[in-house]
Amino acid sequence: MRLEPPRRALDYAPLVFPAVMLTVFFVVPFGIMVMVSFFQRQPAGFYTPAFVFASYERFLTAFFGGVLGFSLGLAALVALICVVIGFPFTYELARARRSVQVVWLVALLSILSLSEVVIGFAWSTLLSRTAGISNLLVWLGLMEKPTALTPNFGAVLTGMVYQALPYTVLVLYPAMARLDPTLMEASRTLGAPPLKAFLTVVVPALRNTILATFIMVFVFALGSYLLPQLLGRPQHWTLSVLITDQAIYQSNMPFAAAMAVFLVLVTLALVGLSLLVGRKEIAA
């Protein structure tokens, strides 16, 4: 079948509904959000049309710098842990029997689709004093009495790794499943032990995939909005939490919008970077 460019007006008909929906309900809201970020905030919690940089000026405070630094550092740490665990795991998964793969994929998808509310609730229960793992440690005689392991930084980190690990595996999975198996066979035939073959053949072959995955997971972790709230203290709040807080509870829409615009720019830069890295690999 030849692919024909649309000629008559009627040829465009299928495009009308999707184009209208995506423009009205994605492009326009986005534009309004950018506009609001320049609006003047009124003390009563409303905002009036204006073109001021007041909301953006608040970025220059030490508080905001601290939140930004913490968000980026936390997301980087989550991405690092997820890639370190996820890479060898996905490698083994892609080599497992098909039926084993399918069971894992169903489990990973189910956990990935879980609400952050549910993940936060589950981990706060697991780390709680009355129902948590500290009871198990007491029972094993490793601890004196049960204690609460939340809220603290470790709990936030664990919860976010839990949320991001299935995502990491599913991002890595296509590359791993398509990796030429003869690469490993060749290195094994030449006498390399499995670990050495893995480290000197598979890892370098997928270097750009690893980097692109790291960035994707980093962006994913930046989006976590409830876990720092449910498992951490206010000093563990990230940019996403702060945006929600400003929009809903502080009624400061211009500031929330300005932070959101900033977050979009950071995200777009990172996504662009990961596409660039990914493309290099195809070219190579």
Add this chain to the structure above:
Amino acid sequence: MSATLFRRCLFTLVAVFLAAPLIVIAGVSVNGQRTLVFPPVGFSTRWYGDIFADAAWRSALTASVTVATLAAALAVAVAFPLSWFLWRRHAPWARVFQILGTAPFVLPPVITALGFLTFWTSVGAYGQPWTVVIAHGIFFVTLPLVTLSLGFASIDRALVEAASTMGADDRTILRTIVLPLIRPYLISGFAFAFVLSLNEYIVAYMAVGFTLETLPIKIFNSLRYGYTPTMAAVSILFVAVAALIFGLIARFGDLPKLLGAWSSRN
């Protein structure tokens, strides 16, 4: 030999990590008493009954299922003509809409949520229950878009050519060739959007948080007033529904292929 051992250890460790919180939640969801203790004291399934018996939980369940069904249908309604057009016609500029359809999913969810909050406030529809259907429909349009693009790519164009040589018009081709071949991808796109909409919190909360309680909003609100075992029961219900739906997709479709592996039936 040691490689097999390594695989077993790795799989076991990851499985324990992923299952641990769910096991504890499953345990506390069948507690005989109302307090949060694990291992459970006594056994009772009444907290599961409460999801359906308690008026507040039941209405949250109804709201969530209704929103998810309508939103998934909307996402498919937007994604299908778009991906069909992109497959049928040579129009590179139309890829812009594909990128727009993918964007909400790549950006942090709080962005889309805030965008809809400012939008619904500006047009004066803030808090209307139907707004969350549109918000979720747009937010999750990526999923049917991805499954349908994969599906269209797998259709042999020679089939279409043969039909058109024999005089079938566009509408007949769509009805007799494209639709039957694309149906599994259509269904899985709908299912992915449905499950994710069921679980989505922040977009729903910013759109209708104060007027309509979906299940995730209800769980979050209940968390603030303290613990009830029904929360645990609902969480387990969520996991079960997701596992059931993805299990069905895997049973009737090619899950590894949907997730990006080359078709690998062996």
